Amino acid sequence: xxxxxxxxxxxxxxxxxxxxxxxxxxxxxxxxxxxxxxxxxxxxxxxxxxxxxxxxxxxxxxxxxxxxxxxxxxxxxxxxxxxxxxxxxxxxxxxxxxxxxxxxxxxxxxxxxxxxxxxxxxxxxxxxxxxxxxxxxxxxxxxxxxxxxxxxxxxxxxxxxxxxxxxxxxxxxxxxxxxxxxxxxxxxxxxxxxxxxxxxxxxxxxxxxxxxxxxxxxxxxxxxxxxxxxxxxxxxxxxxxxxxxxxxxxxxxxxxxxxxxxxxxxxxxxxxxxxxxxxxxxxxxxxxxxxxxxxxxxxxxxxxxxxxxxxxxxxxxxxxxxxxxxxxxxxxxxxxxxxxxxxxxxxxxxxxxxxxxxxxxxxxxxxxxxxxxxxxxxxxxxxxxxxxxxxxxxxxxxxxxxxxxxxxxxxxxxxxxxxxxxxxxxxxxxxxxxxxxxxxxxxxxxxxxxxxxxxxxxxxxxxxxxxxxxxxxxxxxxxxxxxxxxxxxxxxxxxxxxxxxxxxxxxxxxxxxxxxxxxxxxxxxxxxxxxxxxxxxxxxxxxxxxxxxxxxxxxxxxxxxxxxxxxxxxxxxxx
Numbered sequence: 221x222x223x224x225x226x227x228x229x230x231x232x233x234x235x236x237x238x239x240x241x242x243x244x245x246x247x248x249x250x251x252x253x254x255x256x257x258x259x260x261x262x263x264x265x266x267x268x269x270x271x272x273x274x275x276x277x278x279x280x281x282x283x284x285x286x287x288x289x290x291x292x293x294x295x296x297x298x299x300x301x302x303x304x305x306x307x308x309x310x311x312x313x314x315x316x317x318x319x320x321x322x323x324x325x326x327x328x329x330x331x332x333x334x335x336x337x338x339x340x341x342x343x344x345x346x347x348x349x350x351x352x353x354x355x356x357x358x359x360x361x362x363x364x365x366x367x368x369x370x371x372x373x374x375x376x377x378x379x380x381x382x383x384x385x386x387x388x389x390x391x392x393x394x395x396x397x398x399x400x401x402x403x404x405x406x407x408x409x410x411x412x413x414x415x416x417x418x419x420x421x422x423x424x425x426x427x428x429x430x431x432x433x434x435x436x437x438x439x440x441x442x443x444x445x446x447x448x449x450x451x452x453x454x455x456x457x458x459x460x461x462x463x464x465x466x467x468x469x470x471x472x473x474x475x476x477x478x479x480x481x482x483x484x485x486x487x488x489x490x491x492x493x494x495x496x497x498x499x500x501x502x503x504x505x506x507x508x509x510x511x512x513x514x515x516x517x518x519x520x521x522x523x524x525x526x527x528x529x530x531x532x533x534x535x536x537x538x539x540x541x542x543x544x545x546x547x548x549x550x551x552x553x554x555x556x557x558x559x560x561x562x563x564x565x566x567x568x569x570x571x572x573x574x575x576x577x578x579x580x581x582x583x584x585x586x587x588x589x590x591x592x593x594x595x596x597x598x599x600x601x602x603x604x605x606x607x608x609x610x611x612x613x614x615x616x617x618x619x620x621x622x623x624x625x626x627x628x629x630x631x632x633x634x635x636x637x638x639x640x641x642x643x644x645x646x647x648x649x650x651x652x653x654x655x656x657x658x659x660x661x662x663x664x665x666x667x668x669x670x671x672x673x674x675x676x677x678x679x680x681x682x683x684x685x686x687x688x689x690x691x692x693x694x695x696x697x698x699x700x701x702x703x704x705x706x707x708x709x710x711x712x713x714x715x716x717x718x719x720x721x722x723x724x725x726x727x728x729x730x731x732x733x734x735x736x737x738x739x740x741x742x743x744x745x746x747x748x749x750x751x752x753x754x755x756x757x758x759x760x761x762x763x764x765x766x767x768x769x770x771x772x773x774x775x776x777x778x779x780x781x782x783x784x785x786x787x788x789x790x791x792x793x794x795x
Contacts, residue, residue, distance in 0.1 A: 464540030507540030552627025
């Protein structure tokens with residue numbers, strides 16, 4: 221007759237060991253279809269098993285069943301034994317693992333033969349052997365000499381689909397409830413399994429030390445690494461310790477169930493928890509040990525951006541070899557706050573090696589150097605007098621900076637922005653991002669400076685005045701400023717010129733000395749006559765004006781000495 225099935229609801233709410241429901245009631249339905257089996261006088265017998273295979277962490281036995289039995293290799297190593305195929309030994313069957321192998325024990329566990337033996341085992345919390353005879357509501361029936369009940373929650377099985385596989389298997393368990401009068405007996409298999417796991421872990425912890433090479437199986441994968449089963453204990457394999465090349469996720473190179481070899485990096489005790497970290501790449505030579513003479517300063521290289529930080533970007537040249545492009549080495553012109561504004565992970569870039577230190581395993585790279593220095597041809601590209609155009613990139617109180625090309629900026633001084641009006645601040649006329657056209661006034665390649673002017677390109681009254689006059693012309697103007705032998709003259713609205721007054725001062729001093737000189741014994745009557753004629757019979761207003769002191773606000777005649785259309789300058793002298 222088939223065994224009763226167990227629903228998921230029965231699994232999720234198993235009968236606890238402390239339940240007040242009588243075991244006799246639990247078995248009421250089961251007893252209808254099963255004859256009561258009395259205890260026998262024979263306990264479980266050990267089986268002579270033969271080793272048929274040995275793996276990295278397990279020993280497989282032929283036990284005469286359809287499937288092989290299995291024991292941990294660590295059990296033999298702990299006792300100093302070296303098992304080999306063909307060896308025979310006595311074992312007991314404890315159950316089956318998820319892969320279908322029979323789990324074996326080298327220790328014989330007796331089955332109690334009567335209630336007295338069961339009471340003794342209960343009081344001593346001893347481990348006993350039992351055989352699972354069927355599935356019932358809430359768990360299993362187990363033959364431990366008498367019929368016992370094992371709740372599903374105490375079976376050690378987490379998946380309901382695996383529960384039928386436990387039927388007809390011998391198990392190790394512990395009595396957690398005993399009532400002789402009602403023949404009520406409850407057993408627990410999970411507690412025994414957990415104790416065995418703890419024992420195995422403690423043994424494995426004691427066997428391992430930092431620096432050991434160990435074999436394991438990938439048990440689970442996460443974004444930050446993998447958990448590896450080292451034969452009863454779990455270790456963390458961080459994603460950064462899988463390979464020398466940079467890996468984003470452990471799942472990109474590992475899979476659950478994969479067998480790996482690794483090196484024990486650290487064993488730490490944190491309270492009651494022990495943590496083991498392992499690394500795979502540590503078993504391989506470091507790539508930096510092979511780069512001596514391979515990369516040289518000034519060499520052009522190509523690599524893939526692996527990480528982008530605020531201060532720069534890391535570029536992988538080959539697996540395990542990375543260089544850093546600092547944010548200051550990314551652009552000739554742009555003032556970058558973060559490298560992410562220019563490069564992204566996965567992007568392939570060309571760069572120049574700026575420095576290599578194999579001892580420190582560091583390499584500095586330059587991105588802007590691979591593009592070439594834009595100032596190298598600046599003198600030819602932005603010659604004085606040429607007209608350029610670009611956006612305003614920054615404004616200061618004395619002027620504005622205009623980007624002419626990547627890495628090259630020119631400055632327009634506030635005095636060169638307009639010839640028509642006075643500007644108090646550059647922002648009154650320009651805004652950041654505004655495109656402007658200007659004339660190159662001067663360039664200094666060594667200082668990386670270019671002087672620009674806007675007013676030089678705007679036609680004005682000054683341009684028309686210069687076009688309509690020539691050097692030597694006599695013009696009228698008003699003195700607007702007189703100081704230190706020089707003066708400024710206004711020739712019209714918005715038209716300013718400079719005038720040298722040094723010659724006038726020298727002539728006045730000369731005349732004063734002549735007047736103060738003593739009379740000659742033989743005066744020149746012809747010169748005296750000419751002087752009187754000029755003074756009393758009328759001289760030109762120009763000649764009279766020349767003798768008058770120069771002062772601000774005075775309107776006078778001037779001669780044009782120089783006209784410079786390029787710099788828009790006019791130089792005068794008194795006429």
